[in-house]
Amino acid sequence: MNQQPASITLPVPVRRRTALTALHAIPWAVALGVYALFPGYEPLATQMFVMILFALSLDLLVGYAGIVTLGHAGLFGTGAYTAGILAAHGFNDPIATALCGMGAAALVGLLFGSCMLRTKGLALLMLSMASAFLLYELANKATGWTGGDDGLQGISFGPVLGLFEFDFRGRTAFFYTLGVLFLAFLFVRTLINSPFGWSLRGIRENDRRMGAIGCPIYQRRLTAYVIAAALAGLAGALQAQATQFVALHVLSFELSGDVLVMLILGGSGHLYGAFLGVPLFMFAQDLLAKQDPTNWQLGQGIILIGMVLFAPGGMMGIGRRLMAAVRRRARP
């Protein structure tokens, strides 16, 4: 110990999860598999990609920065309405309107975030709800712009990259949303494995300590919030483009709640939680609604209670425990 040479040779860093690298390809392989094997399901898959992106943006807040919000739909809706209103006024390039949706949501996120992130816990939760309610009412009243309760109808978007028209079968929307999701995923993955991402986890675990090592807590949380807002706005814009329609639902409390439930089902703080939670939620919803069209939410509630009680960490938590058990077996 004492006779350490001046320049020590560092041990080769153990690549964590090396053997599991192949697993990272699964979600994307499944997505392409759906396209190849289940023609006709493109619109449903597109809807899932949008929601996965939306849930991924929420994961950045809930799972990494420790900011629990019940108003995330406010940002999704801002993106959707921005893209929709631009298209209604003749500016309908998909990528440009998606970027505008991101920008608008980031601005709204900056505005609300700079107020609500001065608080924590319950106060933060209430303020996040209130911010989405405000936006909902704004959209409800501004019928000239948003169509109010009837939604923003008759909008259409130009071809993606000037080449691919949105087709009736939804193939363009499928590949377009999948491509955007993939890029956004790479971005989030890079972000959370950067010193910035570590600092978010540090803040979540002990904000005083992060402050004492020189990290400006409020600015970091606000930055994370604005980034998540931009991604939620991007998801909203994709939704408007894929469905050529924007309804008030995109700003609703119900949607804020649903996306949180999707994330919890899948497992927050895991990156892939959104990829598991969204399909699980949507399939369960579909199945339960077929069983009992009036009381299907009862089943959804029971599933949620069961998951929270018996599978903390959601599907990803179950997966991790299984992997750990397999590894223990492998080397006795």
Next chain:
Amino acid sequence: MLRLEGVTAGFGHTVIIENISLALPPGGLLAVLGRNGVGKSTLMKTVIGQTRLHGGRITLEGVEVSQLPSHRRSRLGIGYVPQTRDVFPSLTVEENLRIAARPGKWTLERVYEVFPNLAERRTNAGTDISGGEQQMLAIGRALMGDPKLLLLDEPMEGLAPVIVEQLIEAFDLLRKDGSLAIVLVEQYVQLALDFAPRTIVLDRGRVVFDGKSEDLAADAELQASLLGASGSVAKRH
């Protein structure tokens, strides 16, 4: 470089330290002794800005920091290693270090030179290492911020003698550096007196001794009256 003038501080309305004045030159070393609960940790927390300041002022290199939030004080050059270590469990050892990195003399390599154990454990989770290694990690993390002043709050508490030896060696390295001012709060009296040429003793939130460590070391009676029971801890070591 660090100057406290009539500092009175505590938590909420409660005052824990009263009217404390002291000055530390650049590269200066200071030991802070006292029985349990006399305000040693509160003094450290007050310097980094995690208490409520009721009166007095704190300056670092002439800049008043009394009203600045912790992160600004840290960026001005105060490194703080709390008694609770507070290693981040979801980050690896190396991530725990890099998260605090700021440009300056201290790099990952240099921290690993001072604490070779950390290099071996670099990919372990922050809490998946021994208590002594967590202490090294907490100190290394503070060093990564390139501090001019290092506050160490009972770094030896609860550690095995062999680890204490390693830490003492590391502290010697830091001391020889010469440019880093260090305030050491310690229950091991002899260790603290050996470490710093100057010592202050706190009792019930006030400074009751401020002088040369050797004077206090030589006067067993004074030590017993100032430090009471904690003097016996020194014998154990």
